[in-house]
Amino acid sequence: MSKLVEYRQLEKHLAEQLQALEAMKGDDGLKKEIEFETKLRKLLDQYGFSLKHIINILEPQNTALRPPVAPTASTRKPRELKVYKNPNTGEVIETKGGNHKILKEWKVEHGADVVEGWLKK
Template identity: 75%
Template sequence: MSKLAEYRQLEKHLAEQMQALEALKSDGALKKEIEFETKLRELLNRYGFSLKHIINLLDSQHSTKRASTPAAASGKRKSRELKVYKNPHTGEVVETKGGNHKTLKEWKTKHGADEVESWLKK
């Protein structure tokens, strides 16, 4: 694309965006939102609060829910459950907390994942 064509295309987009901006400026809902934001920021400044203070004040249940979960409080994951699989063909037993066990993978390739999952002891 030539520089002139690019310039004209950008000029056209700019004109379209200016029209959209003018339409928004005359929108009553936008004016109300701007007025609300201005008054809210003035009020926050007058009393020395920040938006985070207001969010915590208004949404106190949300902040207490996040802090009350044990994983969030300790910063640790819940440990995985121990799973015990018993191969009915050989009687071999595999105990694992994850699916990345060498023998378990071999069984799944040989017998199929669904069948091996049916060997899980409850």
């Protein structure tokens, strides 16, 4: 994109935003909000308070007044322990997942279906 095209686009975007800003300046709701904020900040300065003080007054963080929130329990059930016994070597593997190094080697060597047959009930 050429610099001139980029300049024209930015110029157009700026003109649109200036137009939107001018439209907002005439909005009565915005004027009321600005007036409220100005008066509130003057009042806070007069009494030496900050916005944090006001928030703490309106919504105290005192846990004694609020009921305790129960911790959310995990929705996923824990994995079951699986025990595999290799009938050829007598070696036993206990695992909760399929990402066990020796179990993977067995599945490559003997086949996944055969190794799943070695699962102890």
